[in-house]
Structures are given as structure tokens and as C-alpha cells.
Amino acid sequence: xxxxxxxxxxxxxxxxxxxxxxxxxxxxxxxxxxxxxxxxxxxxxxxxxxxxxxxxxxxxxxxxxxxxxxxxxxxxxxxxxxxxxxxxxxxxxxxxxxxxxxxxxxxxxxxxxxxxxxxxxxxxxxxxxxxxxxxxxxxxxxxxxxxxxxxxxxxxxxxxxxxxxxxxxxxxxxx
Numbered sequence: 001x002x003x004x005x006x007x008x009x010x011x012x013x014x015x016x017x018x019x020x021x022x023x024x025x026x027x028x029x030x031x032x033x034x035x036x037x038x039x040x041x042x043x044x045x046x047x048x049x050x051x052x053x054x055x056x057x058x059x060x061x062x063x064x065x066x067x068x069x070x071x072x073x074x075x076x077x078x079x080x081x082x083x084x085x086x087x088x089x090x091x092x093x094x095x096x097x098x099x100x101x102x103x104x105x106x107x108x109x110x111x112x113x114x115x116x117x118x119x120x121x122x123x124x125x126x127x128x129x130x131x132x133x134x135x136x137x138x139x140x141x142x143x144x145x146x147x148x149x150x151x152x153x154x155x156x157x158x159x160x161x162x163x164x165x166x167x168x169x170x171x172x173x174x175x
Contacts, residue, residue, distance in 0.1 A: 008124040009162035013105040019062035021111030025148030036066045045076050047156030054165040061088045089117045111147050
């Protein structure tokens with residue numbers, strides 16, 4: 001792993017995730033009644049729980065308004081969820097101020113153009129492989145795993161490894 005990436009990951013105190021295309025594969029499902037549903041990747045959830053147990057804050061900032069997002073966040077213990085926004089910088093600034101976290105201590109993982117402004121200000125900017133070229137060029141790191149298929153877990157593992165907080169058996173037993 002590149003030393004610069006590890007150094008950036010070692011400083012992370014807050015991981016912010018987009019939802020559609022990052023925590024999901026980007027597909028949006030509607031049933032015959034127009035109710036939206038999403039599929040989340042289980043190992044991404046384990047990675048987020050491990051980060052929380054290691055003292056890293058988690059936030060989701062998304063344009064989605066789907067109730068499934070709030071339900072999944074609650075199930076994982078993600079307390080900071082901002083939904084229905086296109087401009088993600090404003091809620092990010094508010095969250096950083098609330099948590100007293102500097103931009104350098106933030107990691108952001110995104111997949112599309114509304115995520116570009118946050119990639120430009122966070123200490124660790126991450127894109128998923130299917131992201132547009134502009135995002136991948138702005139990112140410090142592009143995941144090997146796809147959005148909705150392990151990309152978030154990959155970033156969680158990167159942060160935990162860089163901070164020497166890899167889960168041990170005792171940590172996993174308390175999960």
C-alpha cells in the first residue's frame with residue numbers, strides 16, 4: 001500500500017459515505033406500489049461496525065430519501081445520516097463543526113459527480129471503480145471492490161490497518 005494513502009488513513013476520525021453506488025450497487029428498485037428498496041452488502045456493514053467500535057465516527061450524506069437508508073443506518077448504529085441533499089458540502093461542514101473534526105481527519109467515499117466537492121476537501125478521498133473519470137482523478141484511492149459489493153469494507157479495513165486497530169478475537173466476540 002502506498003505510504004501516502006496509509007498516512008491519510010491513519011489520520012481519519014470520520015468516514016463519510018454516499019449511499020447509492022457506494023453502500024449499494026447503484027440500482028434502485030421499485031415495487032408495483034412505487035415503494036423503493038435497496039440492497040446493502042453485509043460485509044460493508046461489518047466493516048462500519050468495526051470502525052465504530054474502534055472510535056471512528058460514521059456519517060452518510062446522500063441524495064436518497066428512501067426509508068431503507070434510515071433503517072439500515074439505524075441497524076448499524078450510524079448516528080449521522082443526512083438524506084435528500086445534492087449539495088453535500090454544507091451538511092459536511094456542519095457535521096465537522098459539530099464533531100470538532102478537521103477536513104484532514106475526514107475520509108469520503110463517493111461514486112458520482114455530486115460527490116466531487118467532498119473529494120476535494122477531505123483528507124482521504126475515495127472513489128469506487130465505476131465512478132466517472134473526474135472522481136477517480138480527484139481521489140487519493142480507488143477501491144478494488146465495487147460499490148455495493150465490498151468497497152466500503154475495503155476502506156474500513158484500510159483505515160483500521162493504518163491505525164493499527166485491526167479487529168482481534170475479543171473485539172469480534174463483543175460485536
